[in-house]
Amino acid sequence: MNILVRIAHRIGFLKMLPPLVEIGRRRKSLMLSQKQLASLAGVTQSMIAKIERGTINPSYLKTKAIFDTLEGLERRNELRAKDISHPKIVRIQARETVAKGVKVMRETGFSQLPVFDGEKPIGSLTEKVILQKLVSAQNAGEISKQHVENIMDEAFPTVTEDTPLSMISTLLSYQSAVLLAKKGHIVGIITKADLLKVIGSAAGSRLGK
Secondary structure, three states, rough: OOHHHHHHHOOOOOOOOOOHHHHHHHHHHHHOHHHHHHHHOOOHHHHHHHHHHOOOOOOOOHHHHHHHOOOOOOOOOOEEEEHHEEEEOOOOOOEEEHHHHHHHHHHHOOOEEEEEEOOOEEEEEEEHHHHHHHOOOOHHHHHHOOOOOOOOOOOOEEOOOOOEEHHHHHOOOOEEEEEEEEOOOOEEEHHHHHHHHHHHHHHHHHHHO
């Protein structure tokens, strides 16, 4: 271990790297040859081959260069919000009734609707919110007559066109949908169903190979 790496260890500067066995798996998922990865990372093909065979333990700096290259390529190849969103946004206005919202859900099959005030998203209406209100209400009929803005939940998160799929997946783990904005305007929506379609397509592609 050279002096610079030794110093870096002492001050806790070094980034924890994934296990070396990840290099071969990630290289293959990117459909790169050992020669291509070696050229991009600035190392020899022989080193890549030995790492994947488990016969060499490269220096930190060489290993980091390889993983940095892989991560850069994965980010470049990753799907973005604009690739999986759809422009038709089924929405409800804040001053419309909950009954209207339920009707829209039944007609479209969506279990969640973004709530807008004109062209501005200000909340969300979901089956979960409606059911919670019905359970606690003394008169269910009164709930249906209320304006959506009176029972709506917080607005769905808004992302830009270049937001990576990994971030969208994280957001959808605790939100029903994500809105896509371009130049200050909402131009698309992504739901959990859209995410599942992407995952299903990817799995199908792998099985078909």
